[in-house]
Amino acid sequence: MKIIETISDIKKINRGCILTIGNFDGVHLGHQQILSAAGRIASQRKTQLVAMTFDPHPLAILHPQNPPGILTPLAWKKHLLAELKVDYLFVQKSTPDLLALSPGAYVEKFIVKGIRSSVVVEGESFNFGSGRTGDFHLLQKLGAENGFEVSVIDCRKVKLSTGQPVKVSSTIIRNLLSTGSIADAAVALGRPYRLLGRIIRGHGKGKRLGFPTLNLQPLNQLIPAEGVYAGFVEIGDSVEYVCSAGEKIPAVFSIGRAQTLADNYPLLVEAHILTGGIGDLYGKWLAMDFIGRIRSQQKFDSEKALSAQIAKDCRSAKSILSIDESASH
Numbered sequence: 001m002k003i004i005e006t007i008s009d010i011k012k013i014n015r016g017c018i019l020t021i022g023n024f025d026g027v028h029l030g031h032q033q034i035l036s037a038a039g040r041i042a043s044q045r046k047t048q049l050v051a052m053t054f055d056p057h058p059l060a061i062l063h064p065q066n067p068p069g070i071l072t073p074l075a076w077k078k079h080l081l082a083e084l085k086v087d088y089l090f091v092q093k094s095t096p097d098l099l100a101l102s103p104g105a106y107v108e109k110f111i112v113k114g115i116r117s118s119v120v121v122e123g124e125s126f127n128f129g130s131g132r133t134g135d136f137h138l139l140q141k142l143g144a145e146n147g148f149e150v151s152v153i154d155c156r157k158v159k160l161s162t163g164q165p166v167k168v169s170s171t172i173i174r175n176l177l178s179t180g181s182i183a184d185a186a187v188a189l190g191r192p193y194r195l196l197g198r199i200i201r202g203h204g205k206g207k208r209l210g211f212p213t214l215n216l217q218p219l220n221q222l223i224p225a226e227g228v229y230a231g232f233v234e235i236g237d238s239v240e241y242v243c244s245a246g247e248k249i250p251a252v253f254s255i256g257r258a259q260t261l262a263d264n265y266p267l268l269v270e271a272h273i274l275t276g277g278i279g280d281l282y283g284k285w286l287a288m289d290f291i292g293r294i295r296s297q298q299k300f301d302s303e304k305a306l307s308a309q310i311a312k313d314c315r316s317a318k319s320i321l322s323i324d325e326s327a328s329h
Helices: 007-012 029-044 058-062 074-083 103-115 136-146 170-178 182-189 239-244 303-320
Strands: 002-004 018-021 049-055 088-093 119-123 149-153 157-159 165-167 193-200 214-218 227-236 249-256 268-273 285-295
Touching (some): 002 007, 007 088, 018 029, 018 103, 029 119, 029 149, 049 074, 049 103, 074 088, 074 239, 119 136, 136 149, 157 182, 182 193, 193 239, 227 239, 227 268, 239 285, 249 285, 268 285
Parallel strands (some): 018 119, 049 088
Antiparallel strands (some): 157 165, 193 285, 214 268, 227 249, 227 285, 249 268
16 A cells, blocks of 8 residues: 655546545444445456545544544554555645635545546545535535546444444444443454554552553553453554554553552553563553453552452453463463
């Protein structure tokens, strides 16, 4: 997949390509359905599949005091879109001027004169232009006037663990993660939720308790609800490496404020490896895939009680992850 970051480089894309535009935050099942449909059309017409996305998220520009929690930082989004066979990814910088474009001006700038696509493929909830005033009906009208086709894909629906059917959206997934419903979030994403960041020095409390941890400094990304989780980690020298690695090291995750040890701890994101020593990894990159929720955070009467609970959490995680109980910690 080739990356384009300036509109002047758009001319590298062949006229008549197949285009889909969106934030693609999460690259969830709904996005995958749209990209698969666009890919089929591109294959049939023997042309390129182009995705156009935005960085930062437009809502972070429009509402900087209340930006959305990002599900897929750009490096992770690039990797996922490449896996979906996108030929060109156009990363458009979000600016107030861009977000002020009327729907008509938006279409003329990016679709008609810029990317020059023959077909635009979007979901039924697609909005564009100033104030999100354009929808797929208007896009079809503008397409008829400007010589490009518009293919509209139905929303993808999934059933949550409650039995409730929902339309997959980035907002739904954010809400699920914010309540710790990581299994349901994985259903909507089509894969476990992945949190990315660098390994930083902690306070050594895990090591003192007998359970050393890797402390994560996350990227600008949504952190799931406080709690203890089972999952897998990837460790590497770059964010690109941990996006594509496949080692899957089993671990217990803790997201919380160390209530047992102090009253004023900041939020900590930690991973305890379940299969042995980890060595000095400070400065390396870590990816955390959330598989199962074990429990909520709680305050214990003593460090001994906390240590006993962590040991129990490790056994629970091994069960969730189908790890041999004899594996050492």
